[in-house]
Amino acid sequence: MERKNTRKIKIGNVFVGGNAPISVQSMTNTKTHDICATTEQIKELVDAGCDIVRLAIPDEQAAQAIEQIKVQTDIPLIADIHFDYRLALMVIERGIDALRINPGNIGGKENVQAVVKAAKKQQIPIRIGVNAGSLDKKFLAKYGGHPTAEALVASAMEHVRLLEQEDFFDIKISLKAHDVSLTIAAYRLMSQTVNYPLHLGITEAGTYHSGVVKSAVGIGTLLAEGIGDTLRVSLTGNPVHEVKVGNEILKSLGLKEYGPTLISCPTCGRCNIDLASIASQVEARLAEIKVPLTVAVMGCVVNGPGEAKEADVGIAGGKGEGLVFRKGEIVRKVAEDQLVAALFEEINHQIEK
CATH class of the missing domain: 3.30.413.10 (Sulfite Reductase Hemoprotein, domain 1)
Known part of the structure; x- marks a missing residue:
């Protein structure tokens, strides 16, 4: 299979996109402010073959913990930020490797500009994450009242343009839904629309058995078509299982040798x-x-x-x-x-x- 040659970005010491190997991500389910529990889980994820770890940053206590967590691990860390742009600025100051935000939900243009300016200075990529379950009502109304591939892509592109207007291009995009067919259609359309690297996943895929099947079908189909630069298998429970399944999907397609x-x-x-x-x-x-x-x-x-x-x-x-x-x-x-x-x-x- 021939992969689409997307724009290459760097998250910590891991390249994503271009000819870089497809990386496997997961997300801790500990309270980020609990530094011991979080670093212990990060080590478990690394041992399982994880390449990049995302952390929830719901408040200042979690943001402040990033500095100490970074000291205790070498794996690239992504901060998951919603609503409060100041949290993004705090984690950037404390050495985070990348951000996952929705530019549309962190306030007005000035807030977006502040985050982009800080990220650009530190060469920190930003992932734009669009989920079908939280799609802006204006896109739902425009595309028939329910999530469609076109609606997901339009929403993502609105966010992309906000960053591009600030001369920022270290962008990664995800378009997730629990519906496998919708997710596949959205990523296919986005792959035809932009050259940014794509983060694959089926969101809210479920518990282990159903989640593995849905993720393998959705992520595997896209990878087999040459679409996708990094992935996360979303499963309810221990995130170590996400990493193992992600590696198995890549191995089954001959895209990774691991274990x-x-x-x-x-x-x-x-x-x-x-x-x-x-x-x-x-x-x-x-x-x-x-x-x-x-x-x-x-x-x-x-x-x-x-x-x-x-x-x-x-x-x-x-x-x-x-x-x-x-x-x-x-x-x-x-x-x-x-x-x-x-x-x-x-x-x-x-x-x-």
Whole structure:
């Protein structure tokens, strides 16, 4: 797939857009003013493979915490600002790497000018974030009374022009909705309209299972079309899951190498081992490995070394026993209760080579 070559911006030490790798973002759900809890969660996100972290800044206490949080982490931090432009000025003074604002909701033109002037001085990019659920009524009225792709893009472009009028172009754009089809249509239209980098996401996607499906379909479709420069998978719960899912979406499209890829077959009547349990054990242990590696867990010899011959290492079940294989070649046969241990012996051998 050929990615659209968008304008490149820099958030901390991470480039977004152009030929830069597609980055994975998440957002802390701690109270930002709780510096210990927030920095601890940031570390967990980094360990999971996060590239950029966003923090909610609802008040001055949260804004003041940025300086101490920055000291304790190297990952780029984005401040999420609404309504009070002074909070944006405070976090800029304290070393924030980027802002997420809606220029239309931080007051009049003078407030926008103050924020843009400060951001420009410190070379801090601004993300314009438009959500279908909070779309300005004038755009709803103009486009039929409900959110449409055209309404989302028109709203975003109004904000873009506010920044461009101030000679500011370090801009990133998001157009999010919980409706997957609407989100895809909006990003397609925006990609045709501007050359700014796009931040992909399905907002309010839901809890883990429904949210993963909606995010994979929406974000994955756009990435497969070459649209998108950074992403966040929005899931209710632990944000670490967002990062892991985001990386998996990129891996599945060949857009990122990060940690192992697990291949496992569906069970059928030929299976004579407890494949579901074995696959779960393997998946849990693989979470600790950061090296790119393809690992296969197959239920029988039919779906064993042959169909999984491209895997770096793998196992295939038999009756009370199984095979360990490497690149489709059988290495040895072991008892079922030794399959996982034997697999990881082979994995460790591959990593140490």
